[in-house]
Amino acid sequence: MKVTIKHIAELAGVSIATVSKVINHKDEKITHQTRDRVLEVIKEQGYIPNRVASSMVTKRTKTLGLMIPDITNPFFPELARGVEDGANEMGYTLILCNSDNDLQKEESYLEMLQEKMVDGIIFTASSRRTTMSSAFLKLTIPVVSVDREIEGLKLEGKITVDNEKGAFEAVCYLLEKGYRKIYHISGPLLSKTAKDRYAGFIRAHKEKGIMPIEDHLLEGNYTSTWGYDYTKKLIEEHVDFDSLFCGNDLIALGAYKALHEKNIRIPEDIGIIGFDDIYMAEIVSPGLTTVRQPSYSMGYKAAEMMLDRIKNKDGIQKEWVLESKLIIRGSTK
Amino acid sequence: MKVTIKHIAELAGVSIATVSKVINHKDEKITHQTRDRVLEVIKEQGYIPNRVASSMVTKRTKTLGLMIPDITNPFFPELARGVEDGANEMGYTLILCNSDNDLQKEESYLEMLQEKMVDGIIFTASSRRTTMSSAFLKLTIPVVSVDREIEGLKLEGKITVDNEKGAFEAVCYLLEKGYRKIYHISGPLLSKTAKDRYAGFIRAHKEKGIMPIEDHLLEGNYTSTWGYDYTKKLIEEHVDFDSLFCGNDLIALGAYKALHEKNIRIPEDIGIIGFDDIYMAEIVSPGLTTVRQPSYSMGYKAAEMMLDRIKNKDGIQKEWVLESKLIIRGSTK
DNA sequence: TATACTTAGTTAAACGTTTACTCAGATAGA
DNA sequence: TCTATCTGAGTAAACGTTTAACTAAGTATA
Numbered sequence A, B: 001m002k003v004t005i006k007h008i009a010e011l012a013g014v015s016i017a018t019v020s021k022v023i024n025h026k027d028e029k030i031t032h033q034t035r036d037r038v039l040e041v042i043k044e045q046g047y048i049p050n051r052v053a054s055s056m057v058t059k060r061t062k063t064l065g066l067m068i069p070d071i072t073n074p075f076f077p078e079l080a081r082g083v084e085d086g087a088n089e090m091g092y093t094l095i096l097c098n099s100d101n102d103l104q105k106e107e108s109y110l111e112m113l114q115e116k117m118v119d120g121i122i123f124t125a126s127s128r129r130t131t132m133s134s135a136f137l138k139l140t141i142p143v144v145s146v147d148r149e150i151e152g153l154k155l156e157g158k159i160t161v162d163n164e165k166g167a168f169e170a171v172c173y174l175l176e177k178g179y180r181k182i183y184h185i186s187g188p189l190l191s192k193t194a195k196d197r198y199a200g201f202i203r204a205h206k207e208k209g210i211m212p213i214e215d216h217l218l219e220g221n222y223t224s225t226w227g228y229d230y231t232k233k234l235i236e237e238h239v240d241f242d243s244l245f246c247g248n249d250l251i252a253l254g255a256y257k258a259l260h261e262k263n264i265r266i267p268e269d270i271g272i273i274g275f276d277d278i279y280m281a282e283i284v285s286p287g288l289t290t291v292r293q294p295s296y297s298m299g300y301k302a303a304e305m306m307l308d309r310i311k312n313k314d315g316i317q318k319e320w321v322l323e324s325k326l327i328i329r330g331s332t333k
Numbered sequence C: 001t002a003t004a005c006t007t008a009g010t011t012a013a014a015c016g017t018t019t020a021c022t023c024a025g026a027t028a029g030a
Numbered sequence D: 001t002c003t004a005t006c007t008g009a010g011t012a013a014a015c016g017t018t019t020a021a022c023t024a025a026g027t028a029t030a
Helices: A005-012 A016-023 A032-045 A051-058 A076-089 A103-115 A163-176 A192-207 A224-236 A249-261 A295-310 B005-012 B016-023 B032-045 B051-058 B076-089 B103-115 B163-176 B192-207 B224-236 B249-261 B295-310
Strands: A063-068 A093-098 A120-123 A143-146 A157-161 A182-186 A217-219 A243-246 A271-276 A289-292 A319-322 A325-327 B063-068 B093-098 B120-123 B143-146 B157-161 B182-186 B217-219 B243-246 B271-276 B289-292 B319-322 B325-327
Touching: A005 A016, A005 A032, A016 A032, A051 B051, A063 A076, A063 A103, A076 A093, A076 A295, A076 B076, A076 B093, A093 A103, A093 B076, A120 A295, A143 A295, A157 A163, A157 A295, A163 A182, A163 A192, A163 A243, A163 A271, A163 A289, A163 A325, A182 A192, A182 A224, A192 A217, A224 A249, A243 A249, A249 A271, A295 A319, B005 B016, B005 B032, B016 B032, B063 B076, B063 B103, B076 B093, B076 B295, B093 B103, B120 B295, B143 B295, B157 B163, B157 B295, B163 B182, B163 B192, B163 B243, B163 B271, B163 B289, B163 B325, B182 B192, B182 B224, B192 B217, B224 B249, B243 B249, B249 B271, B295 B319
Parallel strands: A063 A093, A063 A120, A120 A143, A143 A157, A157 A319, A182 A217, A182 A243, A243 A271, A271 A289, B063 B093, B063 B120, B120 B143, B143 B157, B157 B319, B182 B217, B182 B243, B243 B271, B271 B289
Antiparallel strands: A093 B093, A289 A325, B289 B325
16 A cells, blocks of 8 residues: 555644645644654655645646657757756656657647646747647647747747857858858758858858858758768769858768768868757867857756746746857868 | 536536546447537537546556666667657657766656656666665566666566677677777676676687787776777877777767877778767768667667556566667778 | 336545645733 | 733645446336
């Protein structure tokens, strides 16, 4: 038999209300003797409170949902880790949901999270989502979005990085180093993230007095395969380019592979800049110059923002735009 | 006001028991008319069942705990993904716990998982754990261990790969290719995993009639930093070696970096074999020859095993030893 | 017609907590 | 001494479901 608060109460010779108060540290009005006796029985019996019962009455599960596209994508573990640490610090626990950028999966998870009555949802929306379904609009649980925008949904908070600026700085750096024929291998331009990075790419050219060429934009998705294939194609078609600004590090790493195979040197023949600064960027040779996103911090801040809101310390800043940072390594001159 | 089963019952003109039965598909004894009416009201009201209330009475939360050292380590996202997919398929949800190989964190999470009444725990034990604490022994929730052994704990199942054999094959391959001075940069030998890999390393030498040299074992931990530092040291101290068998891919990738910096060619000058086959192994140049662990499958199987046990389809195999596979790429001759 | 069995539901207890309210006794003030 | 206040605890309702036990009405059987 599972030991409950009732058993503790009996053994300690007090009422269950008293036990409950002791457990929840609402014991200002309990004498030391009583409290110690209760505590002792709890310990002796190895009592573990049943949170589902308490959630039933408090309407709090001390659980957050984390919805991301895919934990297998190296950008997300850091972020997830940040969220988890932030949540854990406040005694919260995390339910992990991989949406695979699949709108249907996203909605079915959303429903599950509601059924399980999580106290909040940290959300990195599918890059495919352009419109809100009714499932979203009905949502009564607070949502904080991270990394990506979710238009049309009422949010409790929003955490992004300044993608335009990050891209701008990266491309400026390339231009300053004398690179002139920069191709941008981008992620899907449906998403605001990719659009902003492209905007930065354009602005850098303009500010440096160079005419950006539209053909230099190659739209794809955020995978190394895509980076590899497109770079290979550029080489084989003898396209005239001297550098690559990649939509993320995975794309850049794919480009590395293609260039290595063709014995093209980085950075002497071709310069490369990525985006994200995943852990591999440092390990690879030459080290990848990239725009670092503070992904751990993004996750951590998101959790923090969520918990602030839950605890109703309201008035806290609702939108954070974090700074990215250009990390210069060996893949650029 | 949140809409509950009670509202639905009133609006549909039936008892709450009837509503409950149609929700849970226990409706063999409900007429079509009644069921349809209930369903209609549910839809119209946007009713979402409260799983915490139902967990209260069924003693099932349809939630699994996943305890791993660190989701940020590239070996784990694949595994976590496997667990998640397996769980999700059966309508289960996953609570993510990063223990950081910290015994205290591990125990505090364990307690949380019990409080939240998860139905089972998928566990990759800390590599530091050698003995069971009372928190473990008191555990009444079923546990399936993955990847690592947990001695002294009653398990519902166990999923491992044959590390000894994997290492054996890798080292045999190295020897067959003519490498003779193989150094083994290992993870912490506290863990059975690392011990088994070392055992394979030894057996391969013996079977090939070569005397293994004890000095060729370098114990450290599973990080690229470690691989980098130790390889650099070997080079700088002019140690005579022609190949590296690394405890995992991260170590191998660290070794890559050190070798590249010193302009030592892979595989011409030094051959390298890793372990795990993380996604980077393929992307890096030259591709890393490595022992593939079916990490996704391990996770998936673990979830499957757990859910079988929960559903009491007992008699299912309690221990799975999965096969690893040598993946030959460019880092060996 | 009397009896037994089905059918399609309903009733009410139970799950393990939290918490607003109540209460008895002790203490203090007048 | 009487009343008011304070202290330390107890009582019982409530949270939203599930499910065993029950029931009323209809149908089949003898």
